[in-house]
Amino acid sequence: xxxxxxxxxxxxxxxxxxxxxxxxxxxxxNRAGRPGSPILQVGASFANCMDYGAVxxxxxxxGIGSKIEVAERTGVYRTLGFDLVAMVVxxxxxxxxxxxxxSNILDVDYLDVRVVDELMQGxxxxxxxxxxxxxxxxxxxxxxxxxxxxPGMHFNWCATAIGLLPQGLRPVxxxxxxxxDVLVALPSTGFRSNGFSLVRSVLGRCLGDAWxxxxxxxxxxxxxxALTPSIIYAPAVLGVLRSGVDVHGIxxxxxxxxxxxxxxxxxxxxxxxxxxDLPPAPWFMAELQRMGGIDDRQAWHLWNMGTGMIVAVGRxxxxxxxxxxxxxxxxxxxxxxxVPERGISILGGGSREVRFxxxx
Amino acid sequence: xxxxxxxxxxxxxxxxxxxxxxxxxxxxxNRAGRPGSPILQVGASFANCMDYGAVxxxxxxxGIGSKIEVAERTGVYRTLGFDLVAMVVxxxxxxxxxxxxxSNILDVDYLDVRVVDELMQGxxxxxxxxxxxxxxxxxxxxxxxxxxxxPGMHFNWCATAIGLLPQGLRPVxxxxxxxxDVLVALPSTGFRSNGFSLVRSVLGRCLGDAWxxxxxxxxxxxxxxALTPSIIYAPAVLGVLRSGVDVHGIxxxxxxxxxxxxxxxxxxxxxxxxxxDLPPAPWFMAELQRMGGIDDRQAWHLWNMGTGMIVAVGRxxxxxxxxxxxxxxxxxxxxxxxVPERGISILGGGSREVRFxxxx
Numbered sequence: 001x002x003x004x005x006x007x008x009x010x011x012x013x014x015x016x017x018x019x020x021x022x023x024x025x026x027x028x029x030n031r032a033g034r035p036g037s038p039i040l041q042v043g044a045s046f047a048n049c050m051d052y053g054a055v056x057x058x059x060x061x062x063g064i065g066s067k068i069e070v071a072e073r074t075g076v077y078r079t080l081g082f083d084l085v086a087m088v089v090x091x092x093x094x095x096x097x098x099x100x101x102x103s104n105i106l107d108v109d110y111l112d113v114r115v116v117d118e119l120m121q122g123x124x125x126x127x128x129x130x131x132x133x134x135x136x137x138x139x140x141x142x143x144x145x146x147x148x149x150x151p152g153m154h155f156n157w158c159a160t161a162i163g164l165l166p167q168g169l170r171p172v173x174x175x176x177x178x179x180x181d182v183l184v185a186l187p188s189t190g191f192r193s194n195g196f197s198l199v200r201s202v203l204g205r206c207l208g209d210a211w212x213x214x215x216x217x218x219x220x221x222x223x224x225x226a227l228t229p230s231i232i233y234a235p236a237v238l239g240v241l242r243s244g245v246d247v248h249g250i251x252x253x254x255x256x257x258x259x260x261x262x263x264x265x266x267x268x269x270x271x272x273x274x275x276x277d278l279p280p281a282p283w284f285m286a287e288l289q290r291m292g293g294i295d296d297r298q299a300w301h302l303w304n305m306g307t308g309m310i311v312a313v314g315r316x317x318x319x320x321x322x323x324x325x326x327x328x329x330x331x332x333x334x335x336x337x338x339v340p341e342r343g344i345s346i347l348g349g350g351s352r353e354v355r356f357x358x359x360x
Numbered sequence: 361x362x363x364x365x366x367x368x369x370x371x372x373x374x375x376x377x378x379x380x381x382x383x384x385x386x387x388x389x390n391r392a393g394r395p396g397s398p399i400l401q402v403g404a405s406f407a408n409c410m411d412y413g414a415v416x417x418x419x420x421x422x423g424i425g426s427k428i429e430v431a432e433r434t435g436v437y438r439t440l441g442f443d444l445v446a447m448v449v450x451x452x453x454x455x456x457x458x459x460x461x462x463s464n465i466l467d468v469d470y471l472d473v474r475v476v477d478e479l480m481q482g483x484x485x486x487x488x489x490x491x492x493x494x495x496x497x498x499x500x501x502x503x504x505x506x507x508x509x510x511p512g513m514h515f516n517w518c519a520t521a522i523g524l525l526p527q528g529l530r531p532v533x534x535x536x537x538x539x540x541d542v543l544v545a546l547p548s549t550g551f552r553s554n555g556f557s558l559v560r561s562v563l564g565r566c567l568g569d570a571w572x573x574x575x576x577x578x579x580x581x582x583x584x585x586a587l588t589p590s591i592i593y594a595p596a597v598l599g600v601l602r603s604g605v606d607v608h609g610i611x612x613x614x615x616x617x618x619x620x621x622x623x624x625x626x627x628x629x630x631x632x633x634x635x636x637d638l639p640p641a642p643w644f645m646a647e648l649q650r651m652g653g654i655d656d657r658q659a660w661h662l663w664n665m666g667t668g669m670i671v672a673v674g675r676x677x678x679x680x681x682x683x684x685x686x687x688x689x690x691x692x693x694x695x696x697x698x699v700p701e702r703g704i705s706i707l708g709g710g711s712r713e714v715r716f717x718x719x720x
Contacts, residue, residue, distance in 0.1 A: 003487045016476045016499050020466075023495040024478040027487040035524050036460025039494050050461055052524060054414040055395070059522060061498045066476070066505060100396025100481035101410055103421040106380075115421070116376045120383040127387040133626070135408050136396050136419045136520065139376050143428060145516055156505055158465045160485045160496065165397050165410060195504070215716060226533050262667040299448040 003153030007157035013073040018024040019145045029142065049095070056165040057337055062254075063158030064193040071227045072149040073212035077115050080157065081122030081231035082129070083193045087254065088161035089130045092308065093234040096172035097163035102127060103136025104159040108184035109146040109216060111139070112153035119157070132161065169241060174249040174268035174312075177338055181248050182318035183262075185335035186236075186325060191299025194255045194270030195302040199226055201307040202292030216284060225284040233309045240311060245321045249312040253304040259344055259356040260301070262310055267358055272343045275336035281306035296354045300346065312338060394525040404638035406457040408533055409455070416525040422447040423518030424553040429560065431570035431587045439477050440517065440536075442489070443481030443553045446590035447499040447614065449490045450669065453594040454612040456532035456601060457523035459569030463496025463717075464519040467634035471499070472513035478673040480519070491594045492521065528603060532674075534609040534628035537698060541608050542678035543622075545695035546685060547639035548668030550588025554615045555662040559586055562652030568656060576644060585644040593669045600671060605681045609672040613664040619704055620661070622670055627718055632703045635696035641666035656672060656714045660706065 031037040031050075039049045039056070050057045064083045071077050075330035082206035104123065106116070116139070127134050141195055148154030165171060191199060202224055205212035211225025219225035233252075249265040251258070258275070266273055280286075285306065289299045299305060313321045318334050347353045371423040391410075399409045399416070410417045424443045431437050449459035464483065466476070476499070489496050507516030525531065551559060563571035563582055572583025578586035593612075601607055609625040611618070618635070626633055640646070645666065649659045659665060673681045678694050685692035707713040 007526050012471045012473065012497070013501065014469050015473055019473070020497050020499060023484040024497060026484050027492070027494045027495075030488055030491050031460060032589065033456070034460070036463075036493055036495075036522075038493055048491075050495055052412065052415045052417070052460075052552050055412045055462070057412070057417070057461075058459060059463050059496045059520070060467050061496045061520065063465060063467065063500050065500055065502060066507070097517040098395070098708050100394070100412075101398075101417075101419060102393060102521050103419050105421050105423060105465070106522075107423065107516050107518075111372045113372065113379070115373055117379050120380050128390055131390050132385045132387070133389075133391040133396055133398055133410070135410055136421045137380050137384055138421045138515075138518070139373070139380060139425065140423050140425055140518075141373065142516060145426060145428070145508055145514070147504065148505055154505070155477075156467050156500075156502060156516065158463075158467070158498070158500075159419065160419070160463050162396075162417070162522055214485050227463040277715065 002181065010273045012140050015138060020090055024159040027231060035224060049307040052176055055256045057162055058092055058095055059160055060088050060091040061158065062091065063156060066196045067193045068155060068157065069149045070212065070223060072152060072154065072297050074223040074227055075117035076227060077223045078122045078225060079250065080119060081126040082159055082229035084230060085126035087193050088159050089132060089234040089250045093215055094309065096165065096169060097207055098166050098238055098304045099130060099132045099161050099163040099234050101135045102132045102159055102161045104134065104157065105138045105160050106157050107142050107225045108155040109143055110153060111141060113164040115153045126232065130234050134207045152232045172247055172250050174265040176248040177269045177271055178313050178314055179271060179338055179340045181338040182315055182327065183273060183275065183311060183336040183338065184311045184318060184321050184332050185278055185307045186233055186284055186309040186330050186332050187284055188231060188304045188320045190224065191285065192254065192304055192308060194229040194304065196301050199288065202288055204256065231308055233330065236325050237309065237311065240321050240324050241326055242328060243304065243324055245317045246314040248314065253308055253359065254312065257304060258302045258307060263344060263356065263358045265312065270342060271359065272341045273336055274339050275344065275346045276348045277333060278335045278346065279306045279331070296352065300354055335339055364453050369398055397685065402693040417522055418452055418455055419520055419522045420448050420451040421518060421520040422451065423516060426556045426560065427553045428515060429509045429519065430572065430583060431520045432512060432514065434583040435586060437478035438481060438482045439587060440484040440679040442589035442592060443518050444483065444487035444517055445490050445593045447553050448519050449492060449592060449594040450612045454669065455599045456525065456529060458526050458598055458699065459490060459492045459521050459523040459594050461495045461697060462492045462519055462521045464494065464517065465498045465500065466507050466515055466517050467500050467502050468513055468515040469511060471501060474686055476514045486592065490594050514690045525660055526602060532607055532610050534571040534625040535610040537625065537631055539571045539631060539698050539700045542675055542694055543633060543635065543696040543698065544671045544678060544681050544685065544692050545638055545667045546593055546671060546690045546692050547667055547671040548591060548664045549642055549643065552590040552614065552664055552668060554664065558587050559648065560651065562648055566651045574693055579644065591668055593690065596685050596690055597669065597671065599688055600681050600684050603684055605677045606674040607671060608674065611670045613668055617661045617664060618667060622718065623704060623718045625672065630702060632699045632701045632718065634699050635704065635706045638695045638706065639666045639693060661712055697719055
């Protein structure tokens, strides 16, 4: 695995994120007593909830990283909007906010009208699925500052979404979490927008540079499987929040996988989780793990392994929560429970138990 | 001038922006009757004003383009935050909104802690100057998808700012503009974040590839002159808006220069402007125009030529407006007036008259 860069620089990434967050915190005082003042809670988990008087607003930014290379390889640009929208709106809803508006920035080397048109169509489709309005956008021609695969237009694409706290609801912050809470999992049909350094590395190593053209049953090619668009969970999860179900925590499974993202929620109260009935990983994801000889720990850390979101609810609300999510079209299932012992244990599905410690 | 790419692809850029905006408009219905619904006014000029009930919110996104190459050349990263913050907060205030929060996305090829630290320090300094809180951020390691000058860390940097309409005020939309209104100009000491393709092209052609190291009186080097940080006008302009001065329109002079940006404001009512006392261009900007043999029309279209913002006010309020801006530290001056005839005439300062038609 030493030839895989993925995840190798996490220490450096953490240091840089820490620097960025420390500097950002210095700026919170700039809005003291004025609209836009960040509301700081235990563990600074709501630095991005802002007080706009009668309205509480949150904003979140993300990009879709090197998944874009898969679009450049396959020539299919229509679905990336789902990845872009999912990354930001599902982050908002995992904090209990209703996504409302989205702005996007497309950095390109040079412009190809056909590609831009497909990207923007996809963005509009995804915005409809997420029930948000695209109210800002910028296309920047950056020439040689942007590079990618093959001869076409290359680009990097990111978005910022803003949302608001629904009337009568509080942010979902993990503070109400307790042992015995039930973890309801929402299946993911693909990699969403994370772990693509490893995806590309394994496919290139095993199938050669033109890996995206290699046939794959059910997907035409490996390229199309890797491109599987992200599911947007926000409207369904919002349905749960609005239903009165007692939601204690929500984890959007992105970079760092279940260990990091569910871990962050569990850490708020120093708890752990046993996950013994997670949805299975999409078969091409499992196959990729096998092909690459990726050990379970690394796979769970870098990929979502088939779960895109986990909702923690009080025991009595578990079935009702799953039922609402199923009505919204997701094959939600009770996948595990919160336990007093720190750490996350993942078992079942034929695989060995995998255990992750939760530091601090 | 045919070897200068700058501004040559404006037609293609316009087409892509049109596609993006058309698709974005389709998504406005997604929020109909709900928070985040865009408020559409005459000419769709307020598509980015969103109704959050008691609060009206706007969001804007932008990046700092290839000015980043100047930082990569000089090794000075501390001031780019001013460019990044200025681009978005000054757009918000030019629509009458008070900037409150800002999120940023830093795309890098690989991480250099020292560079990230300087960038984030600069961002915090600029946020203090703009009186906004940095409440979101993302650093994305994109490897070979990001490129730049020299051997160091390369990056592209963009931001989204959100702001709100101050209590009791309306968006500034140009609808109240009328002949006789006075145009108050705020000087810019450098290029802000626009026109750098032309800056780099002229300097490379005239001074060679190491142009940034060439000495320049008062700036140490040409690199440091080109890097001159953007002035942040938002707090001063907000002071004018809050003072009760009758503001009819505001133009933030970015890409497209005065012809495009003041033109956009004038076009709302089909009016024109005579600018006969604009601040002089910074001398290195004038020198660069001379060195490159750039004709006046192109220079005014691609560079701000020394004016970063123009505030249009009723005749009686002109001196009061300028006085408030001067108290806030800007050498504001009455630079011209609104006239009934379409088009923008720029005269004086020793240069020939330059006239720009305003289509539509």
